Amino acid sequence: xxxxxxxxxxxxxxxxxxxxxxxxxxxxxxxxxxxxxxxxxxxxxxxxxxxxxxxxxxxxxxxxxxxxxxxxxxxxxxxxxxxxxxxxxxxxxxxxxxxxxxxxxxxxxxxxxxxxxxxxxxxxxxxxxxxxxxxxxxxxxxxxxxxxxxxxxxxxxxxxxxxxxxxxxxxxxxxxxxxxxxxxxxxxxxxxxxxxxxxxxxxxxxxxxxxxxxxxxxxxxxxxxxxxxxxxxxxxxxxxxxxxxxxxxxxxxxxxxxxxxxxxxxxxxxxxxxxxxxxxxxxxxxxxxxxxxxxxxxxxxxxxxxxxxxxxxxxxxxxxxxxxxxxxxxxxxxxxxxxxxx
Amino acid sequence: xxxxxxxxxxxxxxxxxxxxxxxxxxxxxxxxxxxxxxxxxxxxxxxxxxxxxxxxxxxxxxxxxxxxxxxxxxxxxxxxxxxxxxxxxxxxxxxxxxxxxxxxxxxxxxxxxxxxxxxxxxxxxxxxxxxxxxxxxxxxxxxxxxxxxxxxxxxxxxxxxxxxxxxxxxxxxxxxxxxxxxxxxxxxxxxxxxxxxxxxxxxxxxxxxxxxxxxxxxxxxxxxxxxxxxxxxxx
Ligand SMILES: [Zn+2]
Numbered sequence: 001x002x003x004x005x006x007x008x009x010x011x012x013x014x015x016x017x018x019x020x021x022x023x024x025x026x027x028x029x030x031x032x033x034x035x036x037x038x039x040x041x042x043x044x045x046x047x048x049x050x051x052x053x054x055x056x057x058x059x060x061x062x063x064x065x066x067x068x069x070x071x072x073x074x075x076x077x078x079x080x081x082x083x084x085x086x087x088x089x090x091x092x093x094x095x096x097x098x099x100x101x102x103x104x105x106x107x108x109x110x111x112x113x114x115x116x117x118x119x120x121x122x123x124x125x126x127x128x129x130x131x132x133x134x135x136x137x138x139x140x141x142x143x144x145x146x147x148x149x150x151x152x153x154x155x156x157x158x159x160x161x162x163x164x165x166x167x168x169x170x171x172x173x174x175x176x177x178x179x180x181x182x183x184x185x186x187x188x189x190x191x192x193x194x195x196x197x198x199x200x201x202x203x204x205x206x207x208x209x210x211x212x213x214x215x216x217x218x219x220x221x222x223x224x225x226x227x228x229x230x231x232x233x234x235x236x237x238x239x240x241x242x243x244x245x246x247x248x249x250x251x252x253x254x255x256x257x258x259x260x261x262x263x264x265x266x267x268x269x270x271x272x273x274x275x276x277x278x279x280x281x282x283x284x285x286x287x288x289x290x291x292x293x294x295x296x297x298x299x300x301x302x303x304x305x306x307x308x309x310x311x312x313x314x315x316x317x318x319x320x321x322x323x324x325x326x327x328x329x330x331x332x333x334x335x336x337x338x339x340x341x342x
Numbered sequence: 343x344x345x346x347x348x349x350x351x352x353x354x355x356x357x358x359x360x361x362x363x364x365x366x367x368x369x370x371x372x373x374x375x376x377x378x379x380x381x382x383x384x385x386x387x388x389x390x391x392x393x394x395x396x397x398x399x400x401x402x403x404x405x406x407x408x409x410x411x412x413x414x415x416x417x418x419x420x421x422x423x424x425x426x427x428x429x430x431x432x433x434x435x436x437x438x439x440x441x442x443x444x445x446x447x448x449x450x451x452x453x454x455x456x457x458x459x460x461x462x463x464x465x466x467x468x469x470x471x472x473x474x475x476x477x478x479x480x481x482x483x484x485x486x487x488x489x490x491x492x493x494x495x496x497x498x499x500x501x502x503x504x505x506x507x508x509x510x511x512x513x514x515x516x517x518x519x520x521x522x523x524x525x526x527x528x529x530x531x532x533x534x535x536x537x538x539x540x541x542x543x544x545x546x547x548x549x550x551x552x553x554x555x556x557x558x559x560x561x562x563x564x565x566x567x568x569x570x571x572x573x574x575x576x577x
Contacts, residue, residue: 047566054411054560058553061415065426066550079427095412098378099419105382106423110396330382 010083012322013071013107014315015064017100018092018120019146020044020051022063023311024071026082030319031129035074036312038305039063046185050175057095064103071311079111086318089117089328090338091146097334105330116321117328118314121147121340122159124275126320127306127313135271135298141260143284144276145171145188148216148256150263151340156320159340162263163214170252171278173218177225177248181241192281195249198242202228204251214263221251249283257287264297273300279307344394345401346424347538348385350377350417351409351437352456353505357384358534359392360542365535366392372505372531378416385420399430403541405532406434408464408481408557409456418554431546435537436555438481441503442468443536444529450499451478453489457506461485464557467493483557486510490517499523503530 009028016023025036041059045051072078087104090097101117108115124147125140140151148170150163168176171188178187183194204224207217225248232239264272272292278284279301292299306313344366349356355377358368367388371380389396404421407414418434425432441454448470455465463486467479493500494517501523502514507530514522559567 048562052560052562055562057411057415058556058560061418061422062553064419065422068423068426069550095415098412099415102378102381102416102419103423106420107427109382109386110424110427112396330386331379333376333379 010319010322011077011081012315012319013082013085014118014311014313014318015085015087015100015104016120016123016309016311016314017060017064017096018088018090019096019309020056020059021309022060022067023309023314024067025311025315026071026075026077027130027312027315027319030316030323031133033130033312034077035071036310037067037071037074038310039067042186049179049185051093053093053095056093057099060096060099064099068103082111082113084114084116084318084322086116086118086315086321087332088120088123088314089332090120090335092120092334092336094334094336097336101332101334105332109330114322115328115332116318116326117332118317118321119338119340120314121149121151122317123313125151125153125273126317127275127302127310128273128300129316130306130312131302132300134273137267137269138271138273139260139264139267139269140273140275141256142276143170143256143274143278145169145175147276148218149340150214150259152267152269157324161341162267163216163259165216165218166209167217167219168222170216170218170256171276173222173252174278176222177245180226180229181244188278188281191245191249192283194242194245195283196246198240198244198246200247200250201243202239202247204228204247206251206255208255214259216255216259218252221248253281253283253287256284257291260288261291264292264295269297271298271300275302275307277308280304343400343542344398345403345538345542346385346389346399347403347534347541348381348417348421349405349437349440349532349534349537350381351405351407351414352532354531355380355384356532356534356537357381357388358538359388359394360535360538363539363542368533368535370531370533377413381416381420396424396428399428401430401541401546402432403537404432404434405437405440405537406552407437407555408458408483409437411554411556414554414556418552422549422552426549432549432552433541433544433546434552434555435540435544436481437532438464438466439468439475439540440532440537441530442475443540444503444532445501445525446470448501448523450501450523452501452503453493454503455486455506455510456504457509458483458558461487463489463510465489481555481557486513490514494518494521497521501525505530
């Protein structure tokens with residue numbers, strides 16, 4: 001008999017409930033999506049104009065076993081095939097996170113499987129691994145309703161935050177401006193759409209902060225949009241919503257693009273990846289693509305369904321954590337302000 | 343039949359294993375701290391001491407509220423997921439009903455209650471009749487003041503059971519005097535072994551459908567509904 005070492009496939013069950021998506025996925029060997037189910041609550045939160053944490057938590061507990069069942073049905077796998085369970089432990093809405101964390105612990109105990117806690121942002125970054133392998137050192141721009149961060153990774157599982165927002169997240173600014181323009185929730189994609197119909201005629205400020213800082217700030221821009229709309233109204237002028245959207249978007253995108261570009265050059269990275277819900281923004285995608293097309297640094301942006309919250313990305317990040325020997329105990333808790341760097 | 347029961351719906355955390363009506367293990371703490379962190383280690387501990395594998399469980403019983411929204415969800419997420427993974431039935435039991443079992447031998451009506459903040463309580467009215475528990479008044483979210491004056495109007499003796507009894511003791515005594523019966527501390531905390539006993543006889547819930555019994559809308563939803571009503575009345 002020849003010596004033949006079978007390398008067993010690793011199947012990770014991922015669970016994500018940090019905000020308003022109840023999501024379960026199964027990923028093979030950290031890169032192949034076997035099942036990826038997302039139950040969105042957008043319709044429930046629409047009437048409130050934003051995510052209501054208590055209602056999000058209520059939906060998660062109603063949906064979780066249904067989503068689990070659907071994921072298993074799609075995968076055609078059984079529990080015997082599952083290597084380990086990965087769950088978002090933070091950051092996010094605490095009540096929402098708790099449903100996922102307690103579900104994951106119950107499953108890990110019932111089926112005697114290893115458990116791994118995953119940072120939500122690590123998940124967003126690893127969404128890219130579902131498309132192609134990560135190349136180190138890499139720079140990740142994470143932009144979502146809760147985050148605007150620039151992260152350097154020199155190896156798997158190592159994160160160094162080199163810049164972050166000092167006030168609002170980019171997605172938060174989008175949602176607030178959308179509300180001022182009376183656009184329906186969720187406002188971000190609506191502004192993106194509207195921006196393409198208008199002209200950037202208004203010169204909104206760009207917050208560059210200190211010349212060598214990779215931090216962001218969007219609250220000044222937000223106030224400027226409010227004042228501009230308010231002043232125009234007082235003068236009896238009518239501003240085109242599409243022009244406001246285009247001007248606002250241009251300001252946000254310009255800052256995000258410039259800081260990402262500068263960081264990529266300064267840190268001499270092998271790859272730039274974009275992650276988070278705002279990575280779905282067409283204006284941002286176009287601008288970043290343009291900025292990097294003259295360089296030899298490849299730019300990776302996952303498809304839209306992997307940019308928004310999902311559990312495939314959690315399982316992908318969870319696979320690396322599992323392989324690196326990280327394990328969570330039955331005392332794993334939700335941590336709404338979990339740091340990325342550890 | 344081996345049944346695992348858990349209650350994280352209020353201040354106490356209680357887990358138990360009951361086999362054919364016999365209590366194998368029970369663990370109760372009353373420290374209102376981090377149920378999310380402590381529930382599974384507690385389950386793991388009693389399972390280990392009882393030398394049981396998860397796959398040997400036949401049923402799960404869980405306190406489904408009312409109580410702390412978060413606490414109730416911790417229990418339900420755990421119980422539902424575990425039951426689903428093990429492919430065994432799960433049954434959700436009112437946290438108030440579990441508390442009434444602490445007054446099993448009282449000859450009169452029992453009002454279990456939980457503090458619902460701002461002068462409100464989650465409560466209901468029960469009576470033990472020929473060894474059976476009979477609901478006298480649907481569980482509700484009501485002002486304690488209104489509830490006490492309603493109880494005062496009838497001439498029955500009422501047993502009050504609540505983990506928050508001390509915050510309401512004088513209010514109850516002032517309203518009902520001798521008609522109010524308030525036992526010592528150990529009687530006010532629901533026990534998971536009682537949950538298991540109740541759960542044994544109850545028909546299982548559909549796992550996917552089992553939801554918490556909040557007894558109250560989320561605040562944002564209540565406000566939204568009120569606003570809708572307003573605009574309808576004024577429109
Ligand atoms: Zn996210």
